[in-house]
Amino acid sequence: MTMAVAPASHLSPTMARYFERTWTHGEGHRLFDAEGRSYLDFACGIAVTVLGHHHPGVTAAIKKQADQLLHVCNALGYVEPVSALAEAIAATMPAPLDTVFFGNSGTEAIEGAMKLARRTTGRPGIIAFQGAFHGRSYGSLSATTSNPNYQKGHGPLLPSVLIAPFPDVYHCYGGDEAKATSEGLAGLRKLLDEAGPESIAAFLIEPVQGEGGYNPAPIAFLHGLRALCDQHGILLIADEIQCGYGRTGSMWAFQRADIVPDVVCLAKSIANGLPLGAIVSRRELQERWGVGAHGSTFGGNPVCCAAGLAVLEAIAEGDLVANAAARGAELAAGLQAIAARDERIGDVRGPGLMIGVEFVVDRATRQPNGPLVDAILQKCADLGLLILSCGVEHNIIRWIPPLDVSSSEVQEALGIFTEALGMFEQALAAV
Numbered sequence: 001m002t003m004a005v006a007p008a009s010h011l012s013p014t015m016a017r018y019f020e021r022t023w024t025h026g027e028g029h030r031l032f033d034a035e036g037r038s039y040l041d042f043a044c045g046i047a048v049t050v051l052g053h054h055h056p057g058v059t060a061a062i063k064k065q066a067d068q069l070l071h072v073c074n075a076l077g078y079v080e081p082v083s084a085l086a087e088a089i090a091a092t093m094p095a096p097l098d099t100v101f102f103g104n105s106g107t108e109a110i111e112g113a114m115k116l117a118r119r120t121t122g123r124p125g126i127i128a129f130q131g132a133f134h135g136r137s138y139g140s141l142s143a144t145t146s147n148p149n150y151q152k153g154h155g156p157l158l159p160s161v162l163i164a165p166f167p168d169v170y171h172c173y174g175g176d177e178a179k180a181t182s183e184g185l186a187g188l189r190k191l192l193d194e195a196g197p198e199s200i201a202a203f204l205i206e207p208v209q210g211e212g213g214y215n216p217a218p219i220a221f222l223h224g225l226r227a228l229c230d231q232h233g234i235l236l237i238a239d240e241i242q243c244g245y246g247r248t249g250s251m252w253a254f255q256r257a258d259i260v261p262d263v264v265c266l267a268k269s270i271a272n273g274l275p276l277g278a279i280v281s282r283r284e285l286q287e288r289w290g291v292g293a294h295g296s297t298f299g300g301n302p303v304c305c306a307a308g309l310a311v312l313e314a315i316a317e318g319d320l321v322a323n324a325a326a327r328g329a330e331l332a333a334g335l336q337a338i339a340a341r342d343e344r345i346g347d348v349r350g351p352g353l354m355i356g357v358e359f360v361v362d363r364a365t366r367q368p369n370g371p372l373v374d375a376i377l378q379k380c381a382d383l384g385l386l387i388l389s390c391g392v393e394h395n396i397i398r399w400i401p402p403l404d405v406s407s408s409e410v411q412e413a414l415g416i417f418t419e420a421l422g423m424f425e426q427a428l429a430a431v
């Protein structure tokens, strides 16, 4: 299939694009371009299509709901799939997280959560963490420091959003988790003391940083964060938009630390590609937020929610959280083996199917090697594998395959990745 006009002619150049390819359709874990080439899709529309493309259960649910009712604003009353999805999401969460507000995207979920925190605590301050990505609207952007380009020239931003150091184990603490935890918590306490804890409504954190570089927060740091919240009456908002929904080998990334946040933000995987986001908290909190405090015309669209129900059914039926853990271990082992013989890789990290492979100029200085990653991504695409990068210098390859990925697909991807690495002039060092 060829296009009559150049595909970019009337599209905004402000949207950064990984590939200059035109996509036509998807089937299972394969994406197809306009030239008829097929790609093993480990990009998943940036961690969205957790069940791959044209999933029979999701497609059937969408078609059935589209035939029945496309839209009625949630302000008009109730629609069965919307109420059912809220119930199903609540069932995946630990008590007392049982109440769901639906929006359209991750950014909107963060925006709403920040409003909820301010209004229910009566405090203005939100503390987010260095390197986080929470979205691009003014509230969420004010908490987003994963890349200076996102905030640059867009100010003034939202006041009272403070940025604490993130306990970045690889980049700042040479792999020492205990030190990252103690210094991270010390930095946070200092910021809290300076601001006055009574002025802080919430801490906002990605339990595993996504866009910032696939940096997991140490478990002990998350414990410390929860304890500080309890001590000072501060709400803990977990941004699970990229790391949630089984991606890390547990349903929610915060469960890896066995903590319960006060508010959880979801989006991306929730409807396998249809726009939907959610804010989840205990009921009492959203009651105190108050009727009419927040709303949305499209949020909780019935078709999106029907798709969302099909996603949760498929995750349960296929035991896909366990699959993410098992396939993630295989993928991590394969990537570790490659890293063991390739000096250009400085680190392989991350739980489950959320793995970052960091490329450096040399391991001692950890100086990022973004250009090499850009070249590898393009080479992998040429060879039929879609993977993406992250990190401010885009020197980290992020591995986010579908949750129902198979062992043979993991091995296929590792094979293509190895082949692509071998095609660059610095050949793999001898084993």
Ligand SMILES: Cc1ncc(COP(=O)(O)O)c(C=O)c1O
Residues within 6 Å of the ligand: 046, 105, 106, 107, 108, 110, 133, 134, 135, 136, 206, 210, 211, 239, 240, 241, 242, 243, 267, 268
């Ligand atoms: C952790 C995290 N939070 C928030 C967002 C914003 O979500 P959306 O692009 O759906 O607005 C993203 C998107 O990449 C994300 O990864």
